Amino acid sequence: xxxxFGNHAKVPSRNTMKMERQTLGQFLRWAHRNDYxxxxxELKAPKRDGKFKTERRPSFxxxxxxxxxxxxxxxxxxxxxxxxxxxxxxQRMMIRxxxxxxxHTGLRPQELKNxxxxxxxxxxxxxxxxxxxxxxxxxxxxxxxxxxxxxIATADAHTYFQRIKDLSPNTEPDDYVxxxxxxxxxxxxxKTLTKILTELDMLYTKExxxxxxxxxxxxxxxxRLEAGVPVQLVSAISGTSVGNIMKHYFHITKExxxxxxxxxxxxxxxxxxx
Numbered sequence: 472x473x474x475x476f477g478n479h480a481k482v483p484s485r486n487t488m489k490m491e492r493q494t495l496g497q498f499l500r501w502a503h504r505n506d507y508x509x510x511x512x513e514l515k516a517p518k519r520d521g522k523f524k525t526e527r528r529p530s531f532x533x534x535x536x537x538x539x540x541x542x543x544x545x546x547x548x549x550x551x552x553x554x555x556x557x558x559x560x561x562q563r564m565m566i567r568x569x570x571x572x573x574x575h576t577g578l579r580p581q582e583l584k585n586x587x588x589x590x591x592x593x594x595x596x597x598x599x600x601x602x603x604x605x606x607x608x609x610x611x612x613x614x615x616x617x618x619x620x621x622x623i624a625t626a627d628a629h630t631y632f633q634r635i636k637d638l639s640p641n642t643e644p645d646d647y648v649x650x651x652x653x654x655x656x657x658x659x660x661x662k663t664l665t666k667i668l669t670e671l672d673m674l675y676t677k678e679x680x681x682x683x684x685x686x687x688x689x690x691x692x693x694x695r696l697e698a699g700v701p702v703q704l705v706s707a708i709s710g711t712s713v714g715n716i717m718k719h720y721f722h723i724t725k726e727x728x729x730x731x732x733x734x735x736x737x738x739x740x741x742x743x744x745x
Contacts, residue, residue, distance in 0.1 A: 528719050529680035530689035535673060536574060542671060543567040561652040564638050566660045568631050569649050573687035575628040577695075577709045580684040582611055584657065589644035593629055605629040611710065623708045625691075660684075692720050 492514050502508045531539065546552070547563050555563070573583055586609070596604040607624035636642050641654035649657050661684055668674040668682055675681055688709070695705045696716070706713045 527676070527678060527680070528689035528693075529676045529678075529682045529686050530693050531673075531682070531686060533694070536690055539667075539671065539673065540571065542667065543570060546667075558652045561638070565635070565649055565651075565657065566663055568635050569657075569660060570664070570687060571631045572624075572628060572648075573684065574690050575631065576607070576609060576622055576624040577688050577691035578609065578611075578622060579688060579710075583649060586648045587644065588642055588646055588648060591632060591648065593632070596626065607632065618710075620707065620710045622710070689720070692716065696720055 496511075496514055499508065499511045499514075503511045544567070547560075547567050552560065552563065569583060572578070573580070576583075578586065590610045590612070592608045592610070593605045594608065596606050598604070604626050606626070607628040609622040609624065611620045611622055613619040632648070635648060639646075639650065639654075641647070641650050646654055647656055651657055664684060665674060673682065692705060692709050692711075695709075696702065702713055702716055706716055709716075
């Protein structure tokens with residue numbers, strides 16, 4: 472017996488139900504035109520419970536992501552890693568840092584896949600005096616899904632890009648950031664990610680949704696909102712609408728803020744008589 476689900480959500484999204492209703496409607500109209508049925512029945516979308524008004528994106532909690540990051544760190548060191556040939560070592564390091572960069576930039580998988588070094592800029596931060604820190608700015612080109620934009624990464628992202636530069640011989644401006652040992656485009660690392668998440672029992676969220684490479688983008692957006700970054704700024708740097716953020720992410724941050732505020736209050740106002 473297993474608790475895993477197939478490639479579907481326990482509760483389908485509104486868009487999924489709409490698309491399936493349209494497909495079924497096309498089939499029924501075809502059947503009516505060919506006299507297989509007397510009339511086309513009216514198809515109504517099923518009503519959903521109030522608790523499903525907002526659709527949670529399959530993301531990670533901070534604790535879950537920390538566990539994944541530690542696994543990837545161990546995955547790229549030690550005896551097992553040292554026994555690999557240089558091509559496989561390179562592949563593991565690229566996958567590890569693809570995860571870290573995804574989670575600290577909010578790039579879509581396709582944006583990260585096509586990212587080249589000339590698009591990545593680092594500026595010395597004025598917020599940190601010691602130790603010196605760097606801001607990372609990524610210029611997404613207009614060929615991407617939502618057009619040109621400037622993605623602002625977290626303060627940790629500079630470290631991850633620098634590690635790749637130290638690792639890879641392919642760091643010319645027109646080289647791909649995430650590349651294979653020979654500098655060629657990495658088509659996909661989703662299967663390896665699925666294997667890792669399965670091993671960690673983290674492939675599915677508690678709602679039964681499957682985590683994918685997109686989940687790191689969802690994690691980035693959620694963490695920025697929980698840190699208090701205005702939703703308009705999160706919208707701009709992630710290349711998605713304010714409405715989309717409010718629909719899919721904002722309710723999560725409200726829950727987390729309520730939890731944090733409650734725990735902080737309880738810790739400060741403990742009543743020893745209770």
